[in-house]
Amino acid sequence: METTRLIIVAVGGQGNLLASSVLGEAALLNGVPLRMSEIHGMAQRGGVVESALVFGDAESTIISDGEADLLVGFEPAETLRAINKCNAETTVITNLAPLMPFTVNIGQGVYPDLAELQNLIRAKTAKLIAFNAAKLAEEAGNPLGVNMVLLGALTQTGILPLSAENVKEAMERKTKKAFLDSNLKAFDLGFKAAEQAA
C-alpha cells in the first residue's frame, strides 16, 4: 500500500492529540496500516505539539523534511513554522485564527502578516486551503472543536486513505458523547469549507 504522510501542528490545548487518535482509530477500523508519533514535551505550558502520521507500508514513525504529503496547522504561524516538512507537491490546510505567542504579547517578536503567510505557503506548495476554523467551531456550538473542523477539511482532500464515514465512526468512538453532535457538525463545516476552497 502506498505511503501517505501527514503532519499536524498545533499549540498545546488545541486538541491535536485527540485529532490524531481519531485518525488512528479510523485507520484501524478501515484496515489501513498506520504509525504515528507525537512530540508534546510541555504542551500544557503553551508549547507546540507536533504529530506525524504515516499511513500505508512504511516502518518509520517520523517524517523527514520535505516528506509530508499533507500538512495541517491548527494555528497559522505554526503552519508556517512547519513548512520545512513540505515539498512542491504538498497540500497545506491551515486555520487562520492566530493564537498569539506570549513572546509577541510581551513585545519580543512580530506575528507574521496573515496575507503574506498565505502567499508564501501558496507559492511553495501544491495547494493551500486556509479558513477561519475557530469561527466554524463556534458555529458548530463548540469553540474547542477547531480540531474536528480541520479533521473535516483534511478528510475532504481525499489525500488520506480514509473516507468521511470512517472518520466519523472513529469520532463516535474516540470523542466524548456530550460533544459528539457539535463535533460532527464541526467536521461537516470543515469538510464544506475545504470543498469551497477547492
Next chain:
Amino acid sequence: MHKLLTDNPGEQMLLLGNEAIARGAIEAGVAFTSTYPGTPSSEISLQFFQMSQECDLYFEYSTNEKTAFEVAAAAANSNVRSMCMMKHVGLNVAADGLMTLAYIGVKAGMIVLTADDPFMFSSQNEQDNRIYARLAGLPMLEPSSIQDAKDMIPYAFDLSEKLQEPVIFRTTTRINHSSGIVKLGKIKPRVTKGNYTKDPLNHVPVPAVARKLHVKLLKNLDTAQGIAEKSEFNIVEGKGKWGIICNGVSYNYVRDAVTDLDIADSARVLRLGFSHPMPDTLILNFLKACEKVLIVEEGEPVMEEAVKAMAQEEGITLPIKGKGEGLLTRLYEFSPAQVENVIAGYFGVPYEPKEAVDLSDIPEIPQRPPTLCAGCSHRATYHEINKAVEELGVETIYPTDIGCYTLGLLPPLSTADFLVCMGSSAGTAGGFSQVTDKKVIAFIGDSTFFHSGIPGLINGVFNNHNFTLVILDNGITAMTGHQPHPGVDMKQFNMEGYGQVSIEAVVRAIGVPHVAVIKPNKVKKSIEAIKEAINFKGISVIISQEPCVLYAKALKLTKQRPFEVTDKCKNHRDCMNYLACPAFYVWNERIKIDPNLCTGCAVCAQICPENAILPLKKKKVPA
C-alpha cells in the same frame, strides 16, 4: 474496565508505545510495579496506576528512581514479577543498586525500564543507557516498533527468570511516544504474594560473597550470550553483500531506506533487539557474508566499537563504519532521510531526496517556548524574590532544580542560574555560598525535594553553609503530568491507605534554624517573609505553598474569577514588565487580560501602582 486489561488475544488495538509496554507487562503477569515519573516514560506508570485501582496489580509512585528500583528488587527476590520504569537520567539515580543487584540477581522476573531521550525533547542530556548494560553486565532488550515493545516484555520477564538476573529494557522517545496497531496476546495470571527465602551468603554482598557473585555474573553473561545468538529478536534479513547492522528505531529507517532505494537484493540487514550481551557468532557470520558494513545506531558508537573489536579478533578486514564525517552522528535523533542519505552514500547508490521547500524568504516566526501557566504560583514567588532582592540590594546566585519552575529561567523573572540534576539546587547552593560572597537563593519543587533535595539541605545544616532554599510546594509532581508524591494528601483522589509527609515537619526536623511558610499569592506579606529569610545568616528555608493552577483547575478546587485592566490604568506596565503572565496581551498599546486564561490569582492586581486591575464585573465571557 481498563482497555489494557481486556483479555481478548488476537484483538488489534491502536496503542501508544508506553501503553503497549504496560500491556506487555500485564500479559507477562507482572504483579509489582514502581516508578518515579519522568518523560518519556511517564505514561507507562500512568497505565499501571490506573489498572492498580481496578485489579490486584501493585503500583507505587516511589520517592525516587533508586527507591523504585529497590522495592521492585525486593519483590522480584520474593518470587513476584516486578518492573520499575524511569527516564534515562533516572537510571543514574538507581545505578548504585543496579550494579550490585546484577551480582545478587533475582528469583522472579524483573525488568528495569530506561526511557532514553535522543534530541533531549524533555531532558537535560541525551546519555546512551545501552552502556549501562555493559557496565552492569546485564542483558538488554531494545524494541524497534510498538508491536515489539509489547512482545519483548513477556520475553524479557522469561529471560530474567531463566538467567535469574534483572533485564534492562531500553526505549527511546520515538518508541514511548509513537503509536501503532498492536495485536494483543494472552494475559498470564498474576502472582501477587511471594515468599522470601533467606540466603545471606548469596544476598549480602560482603567482599567474600561479592567475589563469588562476580564469577556467577560472568557465567550468567555467557549463558545470556548463548540465548542472544538464537533470540527471535535478533534478525537477519536479505542476502546481499552490503551489510547494515542496526537497533531500535534506526531499524525502521533502514528498512524504509532499503525499500525506497530498491537495494533489497544487495543489502543484508542485522537488527539487534537483544543487544547485550552481543551475539558474537551471529555477528561474525554476518560480517563474513558482507563486503562492507554500515552500523546505524543513534547515540554512542556502542555496536560499532564492539563489532570492530570482534572483526579484529577474528582477522576480518572488511570496512566497518558508523559514526564519522559524511556518515552518522552521535548527536540527537536520526531522521529517515538522514539514514537513507548515509546508506546511499556509503554503498554508492543514487538517491534523490524529496526536496523541501525553499525556506530563505520565510520571515522570522516568533518563538513559542513553554512558559509558566497563567496564574502559576511560581511566577508570584519568583517576582517576590526579585522584589525582595531589589529592596535589599543584594547580589544573588540562583541554583535551581528540575520541574516546571525551571522555566523561571526566562525574562522577566530570570531566576535560574545553575542546574545540574534532580536535587542539585540544595547541594550546589552550599558550594556557591562557601566560595562566593553572593547571596545564594536556591529553588526546588516539592516532589524534587523528596526525590533528592533533602540530603543537600541536611548537608547545608551540618556544614553550616549560608543559603536560602525556597521550596516551591504546589502540591503535586506538576511537570510530568500531576503524579502524587509523599507530601500529597491522597484522600483528595478518594484513595485510602496512604501516609502523608509534611515538608515543613521534615525541614524543621533537619534543624533548619529559620523556616517560613508563605502563600505566594499574598504579595506584600511574602516579600517581607522572603526579606527576613534572605537576611538570616545560615540556612533558611521558605516553603511557598499554593496548588498547581492547572491541577486545581482539573480537580475543580478553584472558582476562577478573572480580573480586568480598568480605565484607571496609566500604562506603567508593571504587570507585564515584572510578571509577563500569558493571560496578558497588548491591544492598542494597552495591556489587556484574557478572561479565558486569567485564573484570578490577583497577583498582578497587587503590584499595579494605580490599583487599576480589578475583578471582572460581568460573568466570565464564554470562550
